Amino acid sequence: MQRERLGRLGRRGLLQGALVSGLASGLAGGLAGCATAPRRGAEAANLVPIDARVDRIADVSVCVRPFRPAGPRVEPESLGDTLVVHNYGHGGSGWSLSWGSSTRAVRLAMQGSPRDVAVIGCGVLGLTSAILAQRAGARVTIYAREQLPLTTSFRATGEWTPDSRIALAHVAAPDFADVWEDMARTAFATHRGYIGKPGTPVEMVDQYAVSDESSFGSRILNGPSIDFASYGRRIADLMPPWQPVSPDASPFEATSVSRGEIMMFNITEYTQTLMSQFHQAGGQIQRADFQSPAEIAALGKKVVINCTGYGARALWQDDTLVPVRGQIAHLIPQPNVHYGVVYQRVLAVPRRDGIVVQSFEGGEAQGYGIAAETIDRDESVRAVMILAELFAPGRWRGSGLQAFLTPTGRHSMRHA
Numbered sequence: 001m002q003r004e005r006l007g008r009l010g011r012r013g014l015l016q017g018a019l020v021s022g023l024a025s026g027l028a029g030g031l032a033g034c035a036t037a038p039r040r041g042a043e044a045a046n047l048v049p050i051d052a053r054v055d056r057i058a059d060v061s062v063c064v065r066p067f068r069p070a071g072p073r074v075e076p077e078s079l080g081d082t083l084v085v086h087n088y089g090h091g092g093s094g095w096s097l098s099w100g101s102s103t104r105a106v107r108l109a110m111q112g113s114p115r116d117v118a119v120i121g122c123g124v125l126g127l128t129s130a131i132l133a134q135r136a137g138a139r140v141t142i143y144a145r146e147q148l149p150l151t152t153s154f155r156a157t158g159e160w161t162p163d164s165r166i167a168l169a170h171v172a173a174p175d176f177a178d179v180w181e182d183m184a185r186t187a188f189a190t191h192r193g194y195i196g197k198p199g200t201p202v203e204m205v206d207q208y209a210v211s212d213e214s215s216f217g218s219r220i221l222n223g224p225s226i227d228f229a230s231y232g233r234r235i236a237d238l239m240p241p242w243q244p245v246s247p248d249a250s251p252f253e254a255t256s257v258s259r260g261e262i263m264m265f266n267i268t269e270y271t272q273t274l275m276s277q278f279h280q281a282g283g284q285i286q287r288a289d290f291q292s293p294a295e296i297a298a299l300g301k302k303v304v305i306n307c308t309g310y311g312a313r314a315l316w317q318d319d320t321l322v323p324v325r326g327q328i329a330h331l332i333p334q335p336n337v338h339y340g341v342v343y344q345r346v347l348a349v350p351r352r353d354g355i356v357v358q359s360f361e362g363g364e365a366q367g368y369g370i371a372a373e374t375i376d377r378d379e380s381v382r383a384v385m386i387l388a389e390l391f392a393p394g395r396w397r398g399s400g401l402q403a404f405l406t407p408t409g410r411h412s413m414r415h416a
């Protein structure tokens with residue numbers, strides 16, 4: 001049962017479970033004799049360490065998750081002669097659920113087999129809706145204030161996190177869990193189709209959850225918790241379960257280490273792939289900044305898919321949209337690092353365009369209700385310094401690169 005529970009942990013579960021309650025530590029003890037774990041642990045000994053240094057922070061970006069307590073809005077609405085299908089409000093799961101949510105939206109939009117479809121918004125929901133509408137036979141024009149590289153979508157971490165801040169458990173309708181599962185399964189299957197494509201838009205990588213009980217102290221349970229819905233166990237069959245790594249074989253000097261696999265989105269490459277697919281199928285993009293639904297009706301289109309993300313709060317007066325601020329830092333890319341780590345409420349994801357580092361120091365309520373997209377560089381600096389503890393000389397037991405103390409006491413890395 002413990003093993004099953006670990007296998008079902010998503011990113012949220014890991015942060016709450018493995019890092020906060022020490023669940024992984026207990027599991028590692030209980031499953032140390034498991035046949036596969038030591039082998040994977042031995043493989044882990046060949047890992048290259050993440051060069052976690054503040055002076056390697058190449059970029060810090062911040063954005064707002066478009067969170068709706070009831071879950072994303074995917075439904076039709078008549079606006080005079082125009083059928084509007086809404087497809088917004090995906091919280092921290094927009095990339096993950098994109099293809100599934102857009103499949104539902106496009107099904108609604110294509111019921112009358114329109115020849116022309118307008119999509120408002122060019123984030124991940126807009127582009128996936130547009131591509132699916134093209135595949136269904138429509139000519140598609142995207143109208144957007146910003147194209148994908150300037151949107152919230154481009155500033156996401158890039159992990160398969162289909163139930164991250166997707167709804168509040170006590171607000172979501174009773175049938176939402178079924179809808180969510182349908183979206184998650186459709187999206188997962190479609191993302192999988194991008195694995196191995198040129199540019200590696202999507203790939204599977206290992207991720208380690210490392211905990212060090214002696215340093216839990218003040219970092220646990222800081223901040224109020226929020227009743228976010230959690231549906232991960234409904235799709236537990238999609239990914240292999242997490243496994244404990246035996247302390248002897250682990251490259252991390254820590255009380256407990258476990259390993260799972262994650263689906264990772266290389267956002268830069270995935271964006272380019274989606275944009276080219278859309279253009280190659282004859283799609284057009286026009287810049288537009290709509291102030292009201294009436295301006296959308298004035299386009300004269302029979303069918304419009306509304307994928308405006310947090311923008312729907314102002315455009316559609318949807319006051320149920322709650323901003324949830326999030327920030328990531330990019331460390332300079334390390335092409336030979338192919339694994340992610342969660343350690344003391346810090347997540348590192350090995351994207352091809354740079355190691356993405358994200359802090360969850362405020363717990364799950366972090367950023368809730370905050371719409372300001374102001375960069376807090378110190379937050380990222382603290383996160384990188386916590387990661388640096390994990391890879392410091394004396395703690396890191398892997399190979400590939402070795403750490404050496406400089407005369408100033410600061411460590412640097414060079415090839416062994």
Ligand SMILES: Cc1cc2nc3c(=O)[nH]c(=O)nc-3n(C[C@H](O)[C@H](O)[C@H](O)COP(=O)(O)OP(=O)(O)OC[C@H]3O[C@@H](n4cnc5c(N)ncnc54)[C@H](O)[C@@H]3O)c2cc1C
Pocket residue numbers: 062063064065066087088089090091092093094095096097120121122123124125126143144145146147148151152153154155156157158159160161162288289290291307308309310311312315324325326327328
């Ligand atoms: C720090 C952070 C990390 C994240 N990590 C992940 C992750 O790892 N995995 C995951 O699945 N999700 C993640 N997310 C969530 C994900 O980024 C969002 O759910 C997703 O980007 C929402 O996409 P969207 O297309 O709905 O909105 P957006 O990307 O915001 O796109 C909205 C589009 O609508 C346009 N628009 C808005 N208003 C108007 C208007 N009035 N007129 C014209 N155009 C308009 C915008 O210009 C834009 O083109 C993360 C979010 C944050 C903040």
